[in-house]
Amino acid sequence: MATPSLRSQLGRVRGLGSARSGTHHWLTQRVTSIALLPLTIWLVFSLASLAGAGFSEAQVWVARPFNVVLLLAFLGAGFHHTSGGLQVVIEDYVKPDSRRMIVMLLMKGVCALLWLMASLAVLRVALR
Amino acid sequence: MSLNEDGQDGSFIGMRTDGSPVNRPLSPHLQAYDMLQMSSAVSVLNRATGIAWSVGLIFLVWWLSALASGPQAFADVQWFLGSVIGWVVLVGLIVVAWFHTLAGIRHLVWDAGFGFDMPSTYRGGWLVIGGTAALSALTLIILVRAWI
Numbered sequence: 354m355a356t357p358s359l360r361s362q363l364g365r366v367r368g369l370g371s372a373r374s375g376t377h378h379w380l381t382q383r384v385t386s387i388a389l390l391p392l393t394i395w396l397v398f399s400l401a402s403l404a405g406a407g408f409s410e411a412q413v414w415v416a417r418p419f420n421v422v423l424l425l426a427f428l429g430a431g432f433h434h435t436s437g438g439l440q441v442v443i444e445d446y447v448k449p450d451s452r453r454m455i456v457m458l459l460m461k462g463v464c465a466l467l468w469l470m471a472s473l474a475v476l477r478v479a480l481r
Numbered sequence: 482m483s484l485n486e487d488g489q490d491g492s493f494i495g496m497r498t499d500g501s502p503v504n505r506p507l508s509p510h511l512q513a514y515d516m517l518q519m520s521s522a523v524s525v526l527n528r529a530t531g532i533a534w535s536v537g538l539i540f541l542v543w544w545l546s547a548l549a550s551g552p553q554a555f556a557d558v559q560w561f562l563g564s565v566i567g568w569v570v571l572v573g574l575i576v577v578a579w580f581h582t583l584a585g586i587r588h589l590v591w592d593a594g595f596g597f598d599m600p601s602t603y604r605g606g607w608l609v610i611g612g613t614a615a616l617s618a619l620t621l622i623i624l625v626r627a628w629i
Contacts, residue, residue, distance in 0.1 A: 357496070357500050357501055362494075365494060366492055383589065386588075386589065390582065393582050394582070397575065397620055398620065398623060401575075401623040401627065402623055402624075403627065404624045405628035405629070406627075408548070408556070411548055411555070415545070415548060424545075431538065435531075435534070438531045439531075442531075442532060448487050449486035449487040450486065450488055451486070453487075467538065467542050470542055470546060471545050471546070473549070474545040474549035475545055475549075478545075478548055478549050
């Protein structure tokens, strides 16, 4: 650490960047978690009952309109919640700024691609 | 003043009463807190299960993609999920999913303004742990019955 500075604590943190949009992020995590609550209970029990199902049996289940809609909703809310959660982990533990930004962009990219991949798969089975 | 590589570090610089600079500790500090008490244990596990579930989502993406791709790809996933490693993954994911879900409900209860006193915190923590065990067991029974 350098010699004591006469700058005020406020002066020292000013210009280092705002706190960005913390409230929006926090609220988004709550809203997606409330949506994921029934969706997760439904998905876990549904997939557990599908254990050992054959190819066509699984396709028939996924292709049902009710399941298509809920699967797409789960994937949307799920990956949104996941990328928001991993974002906080990266903000907490990855340093310095430059590396944090690279890891953050990679994580957001992977989450977006996996979400699109899974959603496309559901739609392909549904519209087959 | 030297250039700071990390913007966040600025908010961790404090000053002692004698004016000498000091790096403020991050919270929760691993050496200052007992990580096995209910408050920190469930909090740490909530984050850990969140990360584990993020990785677990890859298996859901794999399963769905294989189902869209064809019988051979689907047989490969089913073979993996039926293997020993696949079972470890499945059981792990079931436990992780229920824990993160129940711990999430605990957070939503706090957000609504309830349960901040110590007895409620401990009761909630035990409910999360007990509920995870009960719901995981129920899910596994359904899974095994469907499999056979």
